[in-house]
Amino acid sequence: MKILILCNKSPYPPKEGGPIAMNAIIEGLAGAGHQVKVLAVNSEKFAVDINSIPDDYRKMTNIETVFIDLSIKPLDALMNLFSGKSYHVERFISTNFKKKLIEILTRENFDIVQLETLYMSPYVETIRKYSAARILLRSHNIEHLIWERVAAITTNPLKKLYLKHLAKTLKKYELGVLDKFDGIVTITNKDGEYFRQIGCKTPVLAVPFGINLEKFKENPGIETEFPSLFSIGAMNWIPNEEGVKWFLDKVWPKLNQTFPELNYYIAGRAMPDWLRQADMPNVVVVGEVEDAFDFMYSKAVEIVPLFSGSGIRIKIIEGMAAGRAVVSTTIGAEGIHVSHGENILLADNPNDFFDAVCKCVQNRELTRKLGENARELVFAEHSNKELMLRLVDFYKMLNKSH
Numbered sequence: 001m002k003i004l005i006l007c008n009k010s011p012y013p014p015k016e017g018g019p020i021a022m023n024a025i026i027e028g029l030a031g032a033g034h035q036v037k038v039l040a041v042n043s044e045k046f047a048v049d050i051n052s053i054p055d056d057y058r059k060m061t062n063i064e065t066v067f068i069d070l071s072i073k074p075l076d077a078l079m080n081l082f083s084g085k086s087y088h089v090e091r092f093i094s095t096n097f098k099k100k101l102i103e104i105l106t107r108e109n110f111d112i113v114q115l116e117t118l119y120m121s122p123y124v125e126t127i128r129k130y131s132a133a134r135i136l137l138r139s140h141n142i143e144h145l146i147w148e149r150v151a152a153i154t155t156n157p158l159k160k161l162y163l164k165h166l167a168k169t170l171k172k173y174e175l176g177v178l179d180k181f182d183g184i185v186t187i188t189n190k191d192g193e194y195f196r197q198i199g200c201k202t203p204v205l206a207v208p209f210g211i212n213l214e215k216f217k218e219n220p221g222i223e224t225e226f227p228s229l230f231s232i233g234a235m236n237w238i239p240n241e242e243g244v245k246w247f248l249d250k251v252w253p254k255l256n257q258t259f260p261e262l263n264y265y266i267a268g269r270a271m272p273d274w275l276r277q278a279d280m281p282n283v284v285v286v287g288e289v290e291d292a293f294d295f296m297y298s299k300a301v302e303i304v305p306l307f308s309g310s311g312i313r314i315k316i317i318e319g320m321a322a323g324r325a326v327v328s329t330t331i332g333a334e335g336i337h338v339s340h341g342e343n344i345l346l347a348d349n350p351n352d353f354f355d356a357v358c359k360c361v362q363n364r365e366l367t368r369k370l371g372e373n374a375r376e377l378v379f380a381e382h383s384n385k386e387l388m389l390r391l392v393d394f395y396k397m398l399n400k401s402h
């Protein structure tokens with residue numbers, strides 16, 4: 001099949017959740033013999049020099065990018081309060097992106113046009129006008145739910161009010177656009193069920209994040225620092241930043257007092273100033289790492305203290321595939337078929353989180369067993385090769401019903 005994939009950011013380099021999820025689909029489809037073309041947004045928030053993308057990847061995807069200024073503009077944000085439109089979505093509407101999309105659609109015929117994330121949905125009407133392809137939304141998250149949760153845990157009254165406005169307008173847009181697609185692919189069963197329950201008539205299939213199992217070695221030859229803790233994720237995503245701040249404020253002081261030799265490593269791009277400048281005992285702010293897997297292999301226990309967000313946490317899946325023990329909040333582990341005490345430890349308040357980390361720090365055998373069971377779970381349920389077969393069957397079903 002011939003598939004055009006529109007991305008809200010470049011899938012390459014795959015160094016944070018969104019690009020990793022998009023890249024898994026792209027490489028999976030190409031590896032299964034399908035012809036894939038990528039058109040991606042380039043922005044100051046996730047800037048990519050297309051010339052830095054390896055030749056073989058460019059050949060496989062024929063990737064093109066269009067720059068869109070996604071920076072927050074105070075006046076636009078203020079005026080949005082009176083428009084009733086979603087400021088999140090409006091920022092992705094671009095004349096240049098539309099022109100490039102029309103150019104591609106008039107030049108080539110596609111069987112499927114897949115929109116990665118809700119933020120590409122303003123281009124549905126353009127696709128309908130210039131292509132007979134089936135149009136799919138690949139929903140990485142229930143987007144408005146993220147912002148409802150962020151608003152719920154925000155204490156600043158004015159910020160809380162504005163976040164509630166953003167969540168309300170985003171929800172109105174998100175729920176209103178679902179029936180414009182021919183198919184929806186969610187990243188979790190829970191998200192798929194949510195769409196069905198609110199009355200979405202569009203066919204929905206849940207296809208979780210898949211990994212190339214061949215990339216994960218059981219014994220990579222990297223020495224693991226035990227005990228040690230780590231978190232990894234882009235810190236310009238609000239739930240990640242808030243989660244790390246909660247852990248540092250509510251859990252780490254007691255852990256550091258109890259285990260003065262224990263180190264906590266924080267990796268990821270776009271580290272905020274408050275974190276880079278913080279002087280906390282045994283907290284190592286690593287920043288962006290060259291190889292996320294090598295970093296994870298070198299540490300013992302992954303910490304995922306998320307209280308907002310939706311969809312699936314890709315860094316948990318990758319950490320599990322690398323055989324790492326994971327301590328997470330319930331929200332952080334949403335969408336993954338985990339079992340508390342068997343392949344993960346779940347905790348939702350400071351005392352329980354402290355106790356869960358203590359169990360791992362004090363019991364190397366438990367940490368090993370949690371990681372081993374986590375790896376088995378991922379290998380059983382997140383094989384990209386198997387998941388691509390399900391996705392392509394869905395494509396074919398939609399084309400037959402055309």
